[in-house]
Amino acid sequence: MEEIKSKTLYQALWNSADILRSKMDANEYKSYLLGLVFYKFLSDKMLIHAASLLEEPTTDLEVAQKVYAKAYQDEDVKGDLLGELQYDFSYTLEPNLTFTALVQAIHKGLFQLEDLVQGFRNIEQSSETFENLFEDVDLYSKKLGSTPQKQNQSIAEVMKELSVLDVAGHDGDMLGDAYEYLIGEFASNSGKKAGEFYTPQAISTLMTRIVLDGKENQKGFSVYDPTMGSGSLLLNVKKYSNQAGTISYFGQELNTSTYNLARMNMILHGVDTANQHLSNADTLDQDWPTDEPTNFDGVLMNPPYSAKWTAEKGFLDDPRFSMYSVLAPKSKADFAFLLHGFYHLKDSGVMAIVLPHGVLFRGNTEGKIRKILLDNGAIDTVIGLPSNIFFNTSIPTTVIILKKNRSKKDVLFIDASNEFEKGKNQNVLKDEHIDKMLETYIQREGVEKYAHLASFKEIVENDYNLNIPRYVDTFEEEEEISLVELSGAMQQTQQELQQAEQNLFAMLNELKGTNGDVNKELQYFIQVFGLGGGKNE
Known part of the structure; x- marks a missing residue:
């Protein structure tokens, strides 16, 4: 089962790279892809944990998103919840900036790059651990598209592909191994x-x-x-x-x-x-x-x-x-x-x-x-x-x-x-x-x-x-060759060549030209070939 999960994970990660392959080389698009994978990892872990803290445990990200968003609106619950999340993870994300919420916005045609930029910023500013972590993910690069709308679209398509990843369903090692696998592919x-x-x-x-x-x-x-x-x-x-x-x-x-x-x-x-x-x-x-x-x-x-x-x-x-x-x-x-x-x-x-x-x-x-x-x-x-x-x-x-x-x-x-x-x-x-x-x-x-x-x-x-x-002699002695066996093999090869020549000449003799001139050329070729072969008249 784990092997199937791994293959699905690798395939999904790799498929998501297709969108950017035509726009930039692998050394550039790996920053986008791996940055977004990491953002999803942080987002999904936080959502699943938040649902658990709110005593509504689930591995369904859509459900966890609803539970978290509802609690966030409750001022009596919000402070303690954010404090717990900050203590456990050293970061928090507003409900509308989670990877899940951003993908929902994509499907509704409401996604804006500025929201993802803000999510990156929130993570980076939450702790020294995450400082400048997304600095290589230039979401406003012209390589993503010549207009803001096209840049928006490129990132949205990548995020849709990545949304199928079951990050929360794997432990850290599983995703980390997939991450290394991808780096190997990029390399x-x-x-x-x-x-x-x-x-x-x-x-x-x-x-x-x-x-x-x-x-x-x-x-x-x-x-x-x-x-x-x-x-x-x-x-x-x-x-x-x-x-x-x-x-x-x-x-x-x-x-x-x-x-x-x-x-x-x-x-x-x-x-x-x-x-x-x-x-x-x-x-x-x-x-x-x-x-x-x-x-x-x-x-x-x-x-x-x-x-x-x-x-x-x-x-x-x-x-x-x-x-x-x-x-x-x-x-x-x-x-x-x-x-x-x-x-x-x-x-x-x-x-x-x-x-x-x-x-x-x-x-x-x-x-x-x-x-x-x-x-x-x-x-x-x-x-x-x-x-x-x-x-x-x-x-x-x-x-x-x-x-x-x-x-x-x-x-x-x-x-x-x-x-x-x-x-x-x-x-x-x-x-x-x-x-x-x-x-x-x-x-x-x-x-x-x-x-x-x-x-x-x-x-x-x-x-x-x-x-x-x-210091290490890896030289292999060649086997001694019997001259008697070698001469016998050479005679056998010579006989096989002669037989092959005779068979080919017999086949040529059966050929007929389509008219007189072609026939003359064919006979001349057979005569020359026969003389060249030295075996046939």
């Missing part, structure tokens, strides 16, 4: 821009399970993602922890639109606002967080690959980078992101970061940083992933696992580059591929043509180069 349809804020679920799962391994029952687990995108990596921890309600989430994102998506995503997944610590700023430019806590049980990162950064000399005095005496190059910030995340890892914590393979073997300052990390035993595991599994790049990537205060300096190499199922647009990691990687990581033993536990001595002998093929 695959709008290319690099959308792909920047989405990590495929399979990669999220692998990294999360590694970081959480052995700590599934830990209360108060803290997780940090300084390049959080839409927050999918952070939220995955919730799925694999047995103490999900106690997790503290710390995340930072440079792009304001994407930062707002992460905020919505947290709320949709039912994360208590007290457990959300999110920041909208440049992670490398200015360290965050600098107030307690600053170190975390788990660090999860999928930063933009080989991005540019300032690499100003002043960063050499920054505690995140100072012990390495050099900085990541201006043209490739990969190690700057890695060192930032590692700096914020607890001594007992685990960090997982996705980066391009270049970080494993590039020289100069990157080589110096890599050497210090290896000398300190910081790099625990290197996992080579298949190519073409991300929405925004086809290059193969690597997941690097880092830890502090390790007693050994060995490195486990896992070559999973051939472990995938070919998909239509992207290669796909299946559960069995993830399980195999995770099991190999936990066992920490060599597996023929798949994994190798390299001693520190081996690492040094390879000049601190971590290129995976140096």
Whole structure:
């Protein structure tokens, strides 16, 4: 039943996007669609809860709307009701501004965009949690229509499509998962821009399970993602922890639109606002967080690959980078992101970061940083992933696992580059591929043509180069070929070719031209073909 509900939910969400597809690209219309989905989520939850508080519980939004509107008119009831709703949700909506009321107005031809704008404003001003949350939903954009009337119509059509969603009938996780599903769809349809804020679920799962391994029952687990995108990596921890309600989430994102998506995503997944610590700023430019806590049980990162950064000399005095005496190059910030995340890892914590393979073997300052990390035993595991599994790049990537205060300096190499199922647009990691990687990581033993536990001595002998093929030999010996069998097969093939030629020539001889000239041409062609074949006269 839940699976059917999910499919209906996904389909309804996707259908509603059709209206805007012709007007703007996916990276733009996702802001409208996801903003409206979120507004409906907040509205529906409030209505259902209001009906319950008024002792007329129902999951029918039309009924709940009537109950709420009636109570709102009663001055003796209104104050206490709004106070309860504000306490429970940190926001309230007037009866005429609920999603349900606005859709009713649409059907009556009375809908005005100004009412939806006011609803957005009411939510944003009700609490710091919701501040500027809808700033990317420009309801007066010319892309929605050249006139106010056309803009009104476009939004009304989208809202009608979304009105079928049974938000209140699902828990927060269900809608949150649908939300992530949609982000994934947008990422695959709008290319690099959308792909920047989405990590495929399979990669999220692998990294999360590694970081959480052995700590599934830990209360108060803290997780940090300084390049959080839409927050999918952070939220995955919730799925694999047995103490999900106690997790503290710390995340930072440079792009304001994407930062707002992460905020919505947290709320949709039912994360208590007290457990959300999110920041909208440049992670490398200015360290965050600098107030307690600053170190975390788990660090999860999928930063933009080989991005540019300032690499100003002043960063050499920054505690995140100072012990390495050099900085990541201006043209490739990969190690700057890695060192930032590692700096914020607890001594007992685990960090997982996705980066391009270049970080494993590039020289100069990157080589110096890599050497210090290896000398300190910081790099625990290197996992080579298949190519073409991300929405925004086809290059193969690597997941690097880092830890502090390790007693050994060995490195486990896992070559999973051939472990995938070919998909239509992207290669796909299946559960069995993830399980195999995770099991190999936990066992920490060599597996023929798949994994190798390299001693520190081996690492040094390879000049601190971590290129995976140096350690994991995946070369397959070709089977020896019997020359006797090969010559027999060649003779057989030759005989079959001769027989095919004879059959074709016999068929040509049966052909007759429609007149004398055509017949002459045909006979000439047969003669040439026969001579060319060398078998027939």
